[in-house]
Amino acid sequence: MKDINNVKDFYNQYAEKEWIRLDRSPYDRINFHLHMDFISDSLKENAKVLDAGCGAGRFSIEFARRKCKVSLYDISETQLQIARDKISEAGLTDQIEMIQVGDISQMDTMEDNTYDVTVCYGSPLNYMYSNYREGIKELHRVTKPGGKVYVSVNTRFGVIHSLIGRSNFDITDFLGRPDYWMIDQVVNTGNLSTHADVKHPPRHLFDSQELRNLFEEAGFTDICMASSPCLTSGLYDKADVISSNEKAWQTIIDLELKVYKKETAVELGEFLLLSASK
Ligand SMILES: C[S@@+](CC[C@H](N)C(=O)[O-])C[C@H]1O[C@@H](n2cnc3c(N)ncnc32)[C@H](O)[C@@H]1O
Secondary structure, eight states, X not given: OHHHHHHHHHHHHHTHHHXXXXXXXXXHHHHHHHHHHHHGGGOOTTOEEEEETOTXXXXXXXXXXXXXXXXXXXXXXXXXXXXXXXXHHTTOGGGEEEEEEOOGGGOTTSOTTOEXXXXXXXXXXXXXXXXHXXXXXXXXXXXXXXXXXXXXXXXXXXXXXXXXXXXXXXXXXXXXXXXXXXXXXXXXXXXXXXXXXXXXXXXXXXXXXXXXXXXXXXXXXXXXXXXXSSTTTTOHHHHHHHHTSHHHHHHHHHHHHHHTTSTTSTTTSSEEEEEEEO
16 A cells, blocks of 8 residues: 555656656657557557556557547546646547546456456556556456457666666666665565665566566466567667667667567566567
């Protein structure tokens, strides 16, 4: 209960910053593009889509634009209010079936077998620190038989890889004080507990085999994994430079699209994408 209230408070205060998160730089736009490409085959007209942990609705809006019937669900009232406003500004309110506050590990208001597509993008499962298992079971329960689930999470090595690439971060201090930064604890257990110098609430960082096992245990099949970004993961400044040349930008997007679903780099992307069938 305490964990979930921390997450709720954090995202209530994070407010509009969450709306701009995937549009604030070329690097973030690569992430957005790959997340959308990953799910795009399932976004059929009138498909019932649950956006669980939707935040400010960056993806919900895109699903609505593709004429899906979208339900938004999040623990943060503030995020849902931003999403409601953005959807209204975009003239997409008719595509929305439900906007509801709640915890993904207890989606009691939702019936079994409801959604064609269940989405949990942008790391809500990481914040469900000690009850991500229940969350994955709930994602399975509300998905229709034959339906699909799409999630993205942060991984243990993916976070470290991103920190290495970050220009405004003191990587020497981080690697030079492994005990202070709990590097072994995170790599061995995935648990990044409360820390004086980490602004986010506690998170559980996954590794790819662990995540695959959890989805299999919950009853999902046909599991595919990908990396977002892949080639440019962690390389924020390089993405800026590349984006200044239109042809170079197109080329890197094409290359990312060619490589990101190869399971060679899933441990190192800023996000690990997973799709599966029920
Ligand atoms: C980084 S944001 C991602 C938002 C959106 N899915 C995206 O990818 O742009 C994470 C969201 O997950 C929500 N969240 C975290 N834990 C949750 C839980 N147990 N139940 C519902 N929402 C949760 C947070 O409130 C936040 O809005």
